[in-house]
Amino acid sequence: MTGQVRTVDGRVAGRRGQETRQKLLDCLREMLSTSPYRDVKVIDVARMAGTSPATFYQYFPDVEGAVLEIAEEMAKDADTLKELVAGKSWAGKSGPTTSEELVDGFLAFWRKNDAILRVVTLGAAEGDKRFFKIRMTVLNAVAKPLADSVKELQAKGQADKSLDPNAVAGALVSLLASAAEHQKAFTSWGVKIKDLKPNLAPLVYLGVTGKKPPK
Amino acid sequence: MTGQVRTVDGRVAGRRGQETRQKLLDCLREMLSTSPYRDVKVIDVARMAGTSPATFYQYFPDVEGAVLEIAEEMAKDADTLKELVAGKSWAGKSGPTTSEELVDGFLAFWRKNDAILRVVTLGAAEGDKRFFKIRMTVLNAVAKPLADSVKELQAKGQADKSLDPNAVAGALVSLLASAAEHQKAFTSWGVKIKDLKPNLAPLVYLGVTGKKPPK
DNA sequence: ACTTGTCCTGTCATGCCGTCAGCTTACCGT
DNA sequence: ACGGTAAGCTGACGGCATGACAGGACAAGT
Structure with a gap:
């Protein structure tokens, strides 16, 4: 029904990819509860997840997109x-x-x-x-x-x-x-x-x- | 009671200055009702007010500071x-x-x-x-x-x-x-x-x- | 005209955004 | 084991917003 998880550029995410993706979501969630929404930056989330901003953009179009996912x-x-x-x-x-x-x-x-x-x-x-x-x-x-x-x-x-x-x-x-x-x-x-x-x-x-x- | 309006660097604002300041506040108000808060940028407010970002920072520490003023x-x-x-x-x-x-x-x-x-x-x-x-x-x-x-x-x-x-x-x-x-x-x-x-x-x-x- | 203080902006260093090419890694069929 | 293929990640880059400053424009009084 829901189909596989896909990256922004269309590739299907495998085991490792899904883990990274989830880690980014977890870190974003964490950031949202500690910083004002307006100040939550992609680079901060990526840093907290031990990865790079480019990776974030592989899985989400922007911060809002990732927030929607959590929501x-x-x-x-x-x-x-x-x-x-x-x-x-x-x-x-x-x-x-x-x-x-x-x-x-x-x-x-x-x-x-x-x-x-x-x-x-x-x-x-x-x-x-x-x-x-x-x-x-x-x-x-x-x-x-x-x-x-x-x-x-x-x-x-x-x-x-x-x-x-x-x-x-x-x-x-x-x-x-x-x-x-x-x-x-x-x-x-x-x-x-x-x-x-x-x-x-x-x-x-x-x-x-x-x-x-x-x- | 409230004292005069002052710029960020301590000067007192005169007639013209207060007008500019007010115009910036009005434009910010306008922006807030048309764009998501997260996307309101200093440069947009300044542009709408027909002035420059530097001028904005003369009167307000940041977007949040100006919003507080309106509030x-x-x-x-x-x-x-x-x-x-x-x-x-x-x-x-x-x-x-x-x-x-x-x-x-x-x-x-x-x-x-x-x-x-x-x-x-x-x-x-x-x-x-x-x-x-x-x-x-x-x-x-x-x-x-x-x-x-x-x-x-x-x-x-x-x-x-x-x-x-x-x-x-x-x-x-x-x-x-x-x-x-x-x-x-x-x-x-x-x-x-x-x-x-x-x-x-x-x-x-x-x-x-x-x-x-x-x- | 000169002085004084207000007002505005050009410019600059810094940092985030969002994209791409290219490298590495994992998986799979043979 | 090995090579092919696709997934996964990041360095690097142009673009733009931020925020600070110094200097120029301007208005008002003398």
Whole structure:
């Protein structure tokens, strides 16, 4: 399906080539989490990987191209986020638990991939279609099943039908993404990192069900 | 208070100098809204302003330095956002109105400054203290008075006291910021731009008061 | 006209970008 | 074992951005 990995000039990459390629991606990932995106240079990545800039250009058209590669890898991984919502119950006592686990899982995922997600978020905001698509893949992993949950609750008459389920789910996921990306902001508002989950979870519950969480 | 504008090498800028400086800032602003941040080069800004790179470096240490200047200007402007919340009532029929006006005003501000806010957001996420501070100034213009409103409602027994007002206000502002920055995401979820306000406003109301908005 | 201080730019050293030709290395069939 | 072929890597190069400086242009006051 995906075909073999190819170099920029069309050759197929063998074992050694793939290793080098992967090493470059790993080093780029590392650089992204230590330097501002604007200052990440091909030569630095190549140096860190113990190779030359020319080698980098064998495998990637430019820094952005390589970043996209990393981002796509991460987007695949985001598929596991679905399980945080799909099939979970929002009724009774299990509701708040579902909400907490969702918040926790999402924040953990974002924290784990924060460097690459920063760049993806920027690219998407700048209108780059490729980054936008990747960002939607990640958000949709949660937003789609979440919207389904809202629809289900509405059908059962357990939630306000005047709200658009897609809008609600989207807004909640946006909130989680924003909170994850800017945890420090909450610290400056006097909310400790460990208090983030207990404070966000009731809001998510509130958004999904339209009701205050039970004690 | 602010002292005169100075060049990088310490001279005070006169009338003509300030004009050139301002023109460079305007052109940079323009560039930021048309090219990816990573690709904005000093030479392009200088060319657009009809001057030379050397002139740019007379007034700014680098692109980032000039961006900070623009961002600080915008942060001052954000002060007007306070009036969207301060002194507004969340009781009865005026509650939903307050909520709608807040959403509307905030989205409008973000849209107006989206290019520069994108860079500020990135800088803050990357841990740059200067950008972080500017971002907090903008968000706090809404978050502080919003937290006060929540506290007030809690004191009157009209809202759930188990929630931290600062966390709630912060989360709601984060949501608005994220929604404003990524409006296209909502479009892809089937929520039209013009439907964004009517969908976000009830959520804000819900977050602040803990109650469903009245019909 | 002369002086003074502001303002701009030509020029230069440095360093990254992105490409190519060419060398080395690994694999494979005979 | 050996030669052929394709993969893999890099030195080197022209081009461009960066950032510093010195000197020339310019405006304003005397």
